[in-house]
Amino acid sequence: xxxxxxxxxxxxxxxxxxxxxxxxxxxxxxxxxxxxxxxxxxxxxxxxxxxxxxxxxxxxxxxxxxxxxxxxxxxxxxxxxxxxxxxxxxxxxxxxxxxxxxxxxxxxxxxxxxxxxxxxxxxxxxxxxxxxxxxxxxxxxxxxxxxxxxxxxxxxxxxxxxxxxxxxxxxxxxxxxxxxxxxxxxxxxxxxxxxxxxxxxxxxxxxxxxxxxxxxxxxxxxxxxxxxxxxxxxxxxxxxxxxxxxxxxxxxxxxxxxxxxxxxxxxxxxxxxxxxxxxxxxxxxxxxxxxxxxxxxxxxxxxxxxxxxxxxxxxxxxxxxxxxxxxxxxxxxxxxxxxxxxxxxxxxxxxxxxxxxxxxxxxxxxxxxxxxxxxxxxxxxxxxxxxxxxxxxxxxxxxxxx
Numbered sequence: 493x494x495x496x497x498x499x500x501x502x503x504x505x506x507x508x509x510x511x512x513x514x515x516x517x518x519x520x521x522x523x524x525x526x527x528x529x530x531x532x533x534x535x536x537x538x539x540x541x542x543x544x545x546x547x548x549x550x551x552x553x554x555x556x557x558x559x560x561x562x563x564x565x566x567x568x569x570x571x572x573x574x575x576x577x578x579x580x581x582x583x584x585x586x587x588x589x590x591x592x593x594x595x596x597x598x599x600x601x602x603x604x605x606x607x608x609x610x611x612x613x614x615x616x617x618x619x620x621x622x623x624x625x626x627x628x629x630x631x632x633x634x635x636x637x638x639x640x641x642x643x644x645x646x647x648x649x650x651x652x653x654x655x656x657x658x659x660x661x662x663x664x665x666x667x668x669x670x671x672x673x674x675x676x677x678x679x680x681x682x683x684x685x686x687x688x689x690x691x692x693x694x695x696x697x698x699x700x701x702x703x704x705x706x707x708x709x710x711x712x713x714x715x716x717x718x719x720x721x722x723x724x725x726x727x728x729x730x731x732x733x734x735x736x737x738x739x740x741x742x743x744x745x746x747x748x749x750x751x752x753x754x755x756x757x758x759x760x761x762x763x764x765x766x767x768x769x770x771x772x773x774x775x776x777x778x779x780x781x782x783x784x785x786x787x788x789x790x791x792x793x794x795x796x797x798x799x800x801x802x803x804x805x806x807x808x809x810x811x812x813x814x815x816x817x818x819x820x821x822x823x824x825x826x827x828x829x830x831x832x833x834x835x836x837x838x839x840x841x842x843x844x845x846x847x848x849x850x851x852x853x854x855x856x857x858x859x860x861x862x863x864x865x866x867x868x869x870x871x872x873x874x875x876x877x878x879x880x881x882x883x884x885x886x887x888x889x890x891x892x893x894x
Contacts, residue, residue, distance in 0.1 A: 494519040494858055497582040499573045499597045500589030501532040504611060504638070508586060511842060511851040513560040519855060523568045525576040533564040573600055584858050587611055590687045591694060595620035602627050602635070607858050609850075611638045613697045613879060614872035616689040621877060628869045634857040636865050637872035640846025641698050641816070642705045643853075646836045649821055650805070650814050651706055658823060659807030662707045665786035666806075669699055672799035672817075673755065674792030675744055677770050678723040678763035679733075685769030692716065692774055692879045692886070696790055699801070700778075701867075701875040703788070706805060709780035711874065715891045716882035718774035722793045725764030733760035753795065776882040778894075816844065 496512065498505050501524045512519055526532050534540050570576040577585070577600060586609040587597045595615045601608045614637060615621045628635075641647060654662060671677075677695070682688045704711065723744075733739050733746045740747050744764070746757040762768065775789040802815035811824040816838075823832040839845040849866065856862040881892040 494583045494855060495522045495581065496520065497523040497525070497576055497580055497585045499525045499576070499585060499587045499601075500593070501526045501535065502588055502590075503535070505586055505588030506535050507842070508588070508609070508638075508847060508851060509562065510559050511847045512586075512855065513562070515848070515852055515855060517855060517859070521562065521567055523570065523576050523580045523582065525570040525573040527571060529569040529571075532569070536562040536564050573597055577601070577604055577606070582606055584609065584854060590681065591689055592616050592687050595624055598635075599623065599627060602631050602633060605632045607633045607854070608635045609638070609854050610635055610869070610872065612872060613689075613693045613876045614869065615876050615880075616693060618880060621873060621880070624869065624873055628873065631869070634854075634865050635869040635872075636850055636854045636857065637867040637869060638850065639698065639701045639867040639871060639875075640843035640850055641702050642846070642871075643849040643866050644816070644844040644846040645838050646814050646816060646819065646821060646844065647702060647706070649834070649836060650812055653812050653821070653823060654706060654805065657809075658825075659805065659810035659812055662709075662805045662807055663784050664806040665703055665707065665784075665788075665803055667699055667703055667786060667788040667803035669695065669788075669790040669801045670794035670799055671695070671790065671792050671801075672795055673758075674772070674794070675749060675755075675763060676758035677792055678744075678768050678772075679746070679757065679761050680759040683761060683763070683768050683770060688770065690718075690883050691770050691790065691792065692718070692776070692882045693876065694770075696774070696776070696788065696882065697872075697875045697879050699788060699790070699803075700878045701871055703778075703786050703803065704871065704874055704878075706803075707780065707784070707786075709782055709784065711778055711878050711894045712781055713779040713891055713893055714776050714878055714881045714885055716774065716776035716886040717889070718771035718886040720771050721773065723763050723768055723770070723772045725762075725766070725768070727762045727765040729765055729767035731762040731765050733762065736762060771886075774882075774886060776878075776885070778878060778882075 584607040585601045688694045746760045749755045749757045772792045778786045804813040814821045821834045853866045877894050881894050885892040
């Protein structure tokens with residue numbers, strides 16, 4: 493039996509535990525370190541009145557049906573990670589805390605030699621990056637970073653096309669993420685920029701990792717810009733949609749998100765309040781060691797059919813493009829009129845099957861069945877270095893070394 497522990501049991505940890513506990517082989521969740529155990533228990537069971545769940549800030553997306561029931565009574569709860577790690581004999585630990593504590597808890601786990609599943613971004617400062625680089629060099633236990641996109645079926649198929657030589661060497665990349673559910677980054681905990689550290693780190697870290705993974709290139713320099721054009725205003729700090737007299741008239745209230753747009757709200761803090769952080773669009777240009785460059789742009793107020801996420805990768809012989817939203821890969825032959833389009837049929841849940849692939853790899857690493865992480869700590873560090881440099885560049889409007 494593989495004994496697992498979680499530090500910071502929130503929405504993401506709940507999703508991942510559902511994958512880990514339903515995979516072949518015996519694994520159990522033995523211990524959780526979290527400062528709000530009552531919320532964790534409510535999140536695990538999805539039980540309680542609407543008012544109770546709202547008070548616990550458990551929303552509809554948290555209430556998705558799980559594949560594997562979890563009984564909180566079978567789990568030991570601790571207030572601190574140190575208490576849990578000292579008291580338990582764990583085979584693996586998942587860190588699912590908010591962004592600004594990932595490095596701290598990674599250090600606690602790795603210095604004890606315990607296999608680690610680490611949520612992204614792996615760091616939020618250059619000082620933390622330096623610490624992680626030392627830990628990566630010294631680590632005696634494997635690390636899987638929560639980069640599910642790189643192991644989705646669609647990215648793996650694109651990787652095969654590139655490796656086949658069909659487009660030649662990748663010489664330029666244009667990547668994009670128009671986030672149809674972008675309102676969550678201004679309604680939910682992400683809106684506290686002291687915690688999320690902005691959306692280059694919170695969101696772009698996924699997409700930069702995919703570009704790094706597909707090109708196999710080392711990033712060197714970046715310039716970036718960001719804007720806050722929509723999600724700004726003068727509403728009172730801490731205001732919630734359910735308490736606001738504009739609930740039915742505001743187009744970004746949870747009322748309209750659910751009733752008019754037929755979307756799923758994520759919490760209900762006012763996205764136009766004076767304490768709402770984060771940019772609502774951003775772009776970067778990234779230079780790689782070979783001389784090639786990539787362009788990436790993300791937008792958080794595109795909605796519905798405007799949603800897209802993917803990239804175009806250009807070689808001399810051809811171009812390949814993919815889009816997670818349409819689930820389509822298109823290959824263009826530059827030497828003929830041939831255009832090949834493939835519908836990938838990606839699984840709908842769990843980041844297109846990426847979560848399951850990461851979790852399976854984590855359990856295999858613990859068992860000793862495999863030796864290589866499909867999303868190693870070095871990949872997390874490489875991506876976060878780019879995103880940190882992009883954040884700095886966007887604030888200073890200068891080129892930054894990665």
